[in-house]
Amino acid sequence: MNSSVGIVSAQRAIFNAPFTCKSGAVLAGFELVYETYGSLNAAKSNAILICHALSGHHHVAGYYADEPKNIGWWDNMIGPGKPIDTNHFFVIGLNNLGGCHGSTGPSSINAATGKPYGAGFPVVTVEDWVATQAMLADYLGVQQFAAIIGGSLGGMQAMHWALAQPQRVRHVLAIASAPHLSAQNIAFNDVARNAILTDPDFHGGDYYQHQVVPTRGLRLARMLGHITYLSDDAMADKFGRELRHGKLNYSYDIEFQIESYLRYQGDKFAAYFDANTYLLMTKALDYFDPARDYAGDLNRAFAQAEAKFLVVSFTTDWRFAPERSRELVRALLHNKRDVSYAEIASQHGHDAFLMEDAQYLAVMRNYLDNIAQECAA
Amino acid sequence: MNSSVGIVSAQRAIFNAPFTCKSGAVLAGFELVYETYGSLNAAKSNAILICHALSGHHHVAGYYADEPKNIGWWDNMIGPGKPIDTNHFFVIGLNNLGGCHGSTGPSSINAATGKPYGAGFPVVTVEDWVATQAMLADYLGVQQFAAIIGGSLGGMQAMHWALAQPQRVRHVLAIASAPHLSAQNIAFNDVARNAILTDPDFHGGDYYQHQVVPTRGLRLARMLGHITYLSDDAMADKFGRELRHGKLNYSYDIEFQIESYLRYQGDKFAAYFDANTYLLMTKALDYFDPARDYAGDLNRAFAQAEAKFLVVSFTTDWRFAPERSRELVRALLHNKRDVSYAEIASQHGHDAFLMEDAQYLAVMRNYLDNIAQECAA
Numbered sequence: 001m002n003s004s005v006g007i008v009s010a011q012r013a014i015f016n017a018p019f020t021c022k023s024g025a026v027l028a029g030f031e032l033v034y035e036t037y038g039s040l041n042a043a044k045s046n047a048i049l050i051c052h053a054l055s056g057h058h059h060v061a062g063y064y065a066d067e068p069k070n071i072g073w074w075d076n077m078i079g080p081g082k083p084i085d086t087n088h089f090f091v092i093g094l095n096n097l098g099g100c101h102g103s104t105g106p107s108s109i110n111a112a113t114g115k116p117y118g119a120g121f122p123v124v125t126v127e128d129w130v131a132t133q134a135m136l137a138d139y140l141g142v143q144q145f146a147a148i149i150g151g152s153l154g155g156m157q158a159m160h161w162a163l164a165q166p167q168r169v170r171h172v173l174a175i176a177s178a179p180h181l182s183a184q185n186i187a188f189n190d191v192a193r194n195a196i197l198t199d200p201d202f203h204g205g206d207y208y209q210h211q212v213v214p215t216r217g218l219r220l221a222r223m224l225g226h227i228t229y230l231s232d233d234a235m236a237d238k239f240g241r242e243l244r245h246g247k248l249n250y251s252y253d254i255e256f257q258i259e260s261y262l263r264y265q266g267d268k269f270a271a272y273f274d275a276n277t278y279l280l281m282t283k284a285l286d287y288f289d290p291a292r293d294y295a296g297d298l299n300r301a302f303a304q305a306e307a308k309f310l311v312v313s314f315t316t317d318w319r320f321a322p323e324r325s326r327e328l329v330r331a332l333l334h335n336k337r338d339v340s341y342a343e344i345a346s347q348h349g350h351d352a353f354l355m356e357d358a359q360y361l362a363v364m365r366n367y368l369d370n371i372a373q374e375c376a377a
Numbered sequence: 378m379n380s381s382v383g384i385v386s387a388q389r390a391i392f393n394a395p396f397t398c399k400s401g402a403v404l405a406g407f408e409l410v411y412e413t414y415g416s417l418n419a420a421k422s423n424a425i426l427i428c429h430a431l432s433g434h435h436h437v438a439g440y441y442a443d444e445p446k447n448i449g450w451w452d453n454m455i456g457p458g459k460p461i462d463t464n465h466f467f468v469i470g471l472n473n474l475g476g477c478h479g480s481t482g483p484s485s486i487n488a489a490t491g492k493p494y495g496a497g498f499p500v501v502t503v504e505d506w507v508a509t510q511a512m513l514a515d516y517l518g519v520q521q522f523a524a525i526i527g528g529s530l531g532g533m534q535a536m537h538w539a540l541a542q543p544q545r546v547r548h549v550l551a552i553a554s555a556p557h558l559s560a561q562n563i564a565f566n567d568v569a570r571n572a573i574l575t576d577p578d579f580h581g582g583d584y585y586q587h588q589v590v591p592t593r594g595l596r597l598a599r600m601l602g603h604i605t606y607l608s609d610d611a612m613a614d615k616f617g618r619e620l621r622h623g624k625l626n627y628s629y630d631i632e633f634q635i636e637s638y639l640r641y642q643g644d645k646f647a648a649y650f651d652a653n654t655y656l657l658m659t660k661a662l663d664y665f666d667p668a669r670d671y672a673g674d675l676n677r678a679f680a681q682a683e684a685k686f687l688v689v690s691f692t693t694d695w696r697f698a699p700e701r702s703r704e705l706v707r708a709l710l711h712n713k714r715d716v717s718y719a720e721i722a723s724q725h726g727h728d729a730f731l732m733e734d735a736q737y738l739a740v741m742r743n744y745l746d747n748i749a750q751e752c753a754a
Binding site: 022123180181183193197198219223224227232235236250252258262279 | 565576625632
């Protein structure tokens with residue numbers, strides 16, 4: 001019953017009209033790569049959009065015929081019989097504008113110059129993503145989503161849908177997210193960005209033409225990010241002070257297992273992810289702040305939301321702590337919106353939103369089963 | 378009454394005998410730069426040693442005749458009428474072996490080669506520091522310290538004195554410290570080290586000969602360190618999401634005040650601190666683990682301690698959280714040692730140990746006044 005959506009393939013939507021970003025920059029056109037699972041029903045009422053986080057993409061569930069081990073990043077959540085049940089829902093995953101997995105981004109060729117955009121690619125925002133996701137929805141014939149779901153930065157996109165397109169989304173599921181980053185969150189992002197920006201191989205963002213990649217900076221950024229995705233307790237349980245070689249060697253090589261793990265994660269990530277996309281994603285995180293236009297008043301910002309909300313947080317997530325989710329819940333309650341809130345006991349920190357946890361999956365399943373019944377009614 | 382120790386001057390102690398580090402590496406000799414405040418009494422019973430943390434040094438109190446604004450890093454704690462009262466105590470501050478403020482370290486000239494030690498300088502440990510501090514004590518005629526006091530990494534040195542030289546210290550004051558680093562602590566240190574090690578200007582540690590300094594890496598290391606010294610709340614209160622230029626500019630330049638602050642701190646530090654010393658200090662932090670020789674049993678490790686302890690922690694310090702201090706307190710209690718513990722409510726995170734706080738200063742004053750009475754008795 002809990003099976004995979006099976007073989008999937010990425011598709012491509014091409015938008016040729018100029019798109020003006022929130023920054024004022026204009027893209028002559030762009031492409032979005034996406035995948036879909038399940039079928040759109042006759043009433044076109046069962047569509048769910050999955051918004052990805054910093055390093056995510058359109059390959060959310062299933063696997064590719066020629067890459068059977070390349071399984072979607074949220075495959076434990078999406079499929080026939082799974083919480084986001086593809087027997088009931090038409091699920092869409094996309095790679096956001098600015099990404100590095102096939103959608104138009106800094107590493108794409110700019111038709112006007114014949115070279116990669118590089119530093120010329122605009123700093124895009126959550127608002128830009130929601131606008132382009134709405135264009136993709138039009139393209140796919142989806143007028144209104146049953147639900148828009150995202151974790152972390154993806155949750156910010158889901159939230160913004162409720163504010164920017166209130167008629168087009170019935171349910172928002174914001175998981176391990178926050179209505180804005182804290183100063184500490186921004187500070188971590190800024191260290192990561194500075195690691196990339198000051199890498200001599202960055203070349204002001206135009207490294208593609210120099211046949212190099214700012215691997216050092218991207219690796220450091222990922223190592224740092226990774227620390228903030230894990231809880232202190234989970235790190236202590238998994239690695240503690242275990243030595244890599246059984247004894248101390250008094251050198252600057254790896255001594256502790258945690259160092260080995262972090263460097264491995266950093267190397268792996270730096271080998272495939274685009275540094276300009278990393279910069280851009282962290283900026284989108286920093287900028288998201290729906291209360292800014294309302295003098296910092298989140299209650300007023302959420303007055304325009306009409307969707308019902310499920311807000312989920314995880315007890316040991318210190319990057320997007322439960323208190324940040326509760327801020328969102330309070331703003332929704334202030335506006336007498338329909339909101340459910342689950343604070344899941346987990347030791348896995350921010351990463352918990354991607355992991356299997358019986359309580360978490362049950363909350364998601366129950367909430368989504370009710371949406372499925374609405375769609376069927 | 379609460380006045381400065383006034384004009385001070387650094388002194389130098391030269392040790393010409395070979396010194397074998399814990400790693401097995403041998404230094405042909407070394408020099409330690411130090412300062413003293415107050416006078417050693419006739420019984421030589423009133424000496425206090427101040428152990429410094431990662432970026433500290435021997436200039437702990439007072440100021441220099443030719444640099445009246447160069448005030449010691451713990452001047453709010455040390456002086457006539459202050460908690461560490463120089464009317465009663467003979468206070469010694471030193472720059473640890475491996476430092477970059479005058480004691481022999483990686484940037485010193487190795488007499489054997491006529492060049493800076495660079496990568497050839499050994500990885501020194503807390504144990505090595507205590508051994509060399511004991512040599513300095515001999516040189517100054519101090520057989521037993523009334524107290525050894527340190528915050529953070531300095532607290533580890535103070536603890537180790539109680540284990541390695543139990544007859545030579547009557548009181549240990551370990552502030553904002555821990556009996557060992559957690560996996561998360563090591564992880565942050567490793568990111569900082571990797572920023573330095575992978576800076577192209579590092580040249581394997583021998584950058585002095587290349588007339589360059591790994592400024593980029595050291596700057597990143599300090600930015601990251603700085604985040605961990607402050608509490609999330611303090612950052613939110615001090616910077617929040619305040620913009621640098623009053624509006625968003627959608628670029629990778631500074632947008633938020635917190636970014637401006639962090640980059641400034643990073644630049645300032647990278648302009649004067651030695652990268653090899655930074656590496657070495659973080660390694661000493663990682664390695665300190667008195668329980669390692671006792672199969673991880675801290676109770677057994679502290680069985681040999683004879684000193685009385687004052688342990689102080691700060692509620693919002695997430696780098697050396699109160700729970701880490703309580704581990705030490707429990708091990709001391711298990712051994713029926715005399716230990717006082719104060720958990721100070723502060724919003725200043727790890728940095729609180731350097732700041733003025735009435736409750737903190739009162740705890741220190743009261744404890745030290747009792748020591749002063751013991752010395753006078």
